[in-house]
Amino acid sequence: MQAHTPTPAKTPTLNVLRIDASARRDGSVTRRLADGLVHELGRRVDGLSIVHRDLAQGLPFVDAGWVAANLTDPAQRHDEQRRALAFSDALVEEVRAADVLVIATPVYNFGVPAALKAWIDQIARARLTFRYTEHGPEGLLTGRKAYVLVATGGTAVGGGMDFATPWLRFVLGFLGITDVEVIAADRGMTRGEDARLAAEEQLVRLLDRQWPTMAEAA
Numbered sequence: 525m526q527a528h529t530p531t532p533a534k535t536p537t538l539n540v541l542r543i544d545a546s547a548r549r550d551g552s553v554t555r556r557l558a559d560g561l562v563h564e565l566g567r568r569v570d571g572l573s574i575v576h577r578d579l580a581q582g583l584p585f586v587d588a589g590w591v592a593a594n595l596t597d598p599a600q601r602h603d604e605q606r607r608a609l610a611f612s613d614a615l616v617e618e619v620r621a622a623d624v625l626v627i628a629t630p631v632y633n634f635g636v637p638a639a640l641k642a643w644i645d646q647i648a649r650a651r652l653t654f655r656y657t658e659h660g661p662e663g664l665l666t667g668r669k670a671y672v673l674v675a676t677g678g679t680a681v682g683g684g685m686d687f688a689t690p691w692l693r694f695v696l697g698f699l700g701i702t703d704v705e706v707i708a709a710d711r712g713m714t715r716g717e718d719a720r721l722a723a724e725e726q727l728v729r730l731l732d733r734q735w736p737t738m739a740e741a742a
């Protein structure tokens with residue numbers, strides 16, 4: 525029998541991947557919501573590590589070389605094919621390393637911004653982030669939580685014209701991320717500041733439930 529050795533005290537670390545999809549950096553409602561969420565998490569979690577992927581910097585669309593490389597057995601890929609997938613591999617690693625995803629996205633033309641669609645296209649990789657089994661598709665990015673922070677001008681989130689949040693929920697679930705919270709500052713054109721303030725309040729209430737502050741937990 526092994527002697528019992530006490531487990532050393534560990535600082536719990538929470539790895540957060542923040543993804544911003546708004547084209548704007550100034551005046552962005554979704555970026556402000558994401559700032560608030562990260563700040564609130566920092567108050568609640570001892571040891572927060574944040575990786576920021578700002579999609580406004582641009583990212584490539586998948587192309588023919590990418591598709592062919594992805595379909596090739598990894599052991600058989602030549603250098604050019606490995607290069608074609610290198611950025612996608614890096615994005616997948618960012619998701620894999622994360623415990624929590626913060627996805628801040630506007631609704632553009634009733635869906636997600638093209639940059640966010642391009643990001644999903646880059647991380648949805650057969651055999652890497654999902655696979656097909658005899659029981660159907662299986663997502664391989666399980667065990668992560670996602671917060672989707674969304675803003676709109678006139679579209680009601682959850683309504684018939686919102687193709688963004690149902691699609692995001694679906695595709696994240698397809699990849700195995702089923703624990704998804706959507707917080708909406710929607711219809712900003714008519715609700716003005718109230719839309720964001722209400723979303724921020726909703727966010728704090730949610731975090732109070734999910735991540736009681738360290739002082740409360742002690």
Ligand SMILES: Cc1cc2nc3c(=O)[nH]c(=O)nc-3n(C[C@H](O)[C@H](O)[C@H](O)COP(=O)(O)O)c2cc1C
Pocket residue numbers: 546547548551552553554555629630631632633634635675676677678679680711712
């Ligand atoms: C290209 C573009 C398309 C948009 N399409 C919609 C839309 O379909 N429905 C809607 O309610 N608002 C739409 N809006 C408004 C944005 O969703 C809204 O301004 C939101 O606050 C933008 O997010 P941000 O503040 O983080 O930049 C659109 C804005 C832009 C720039």
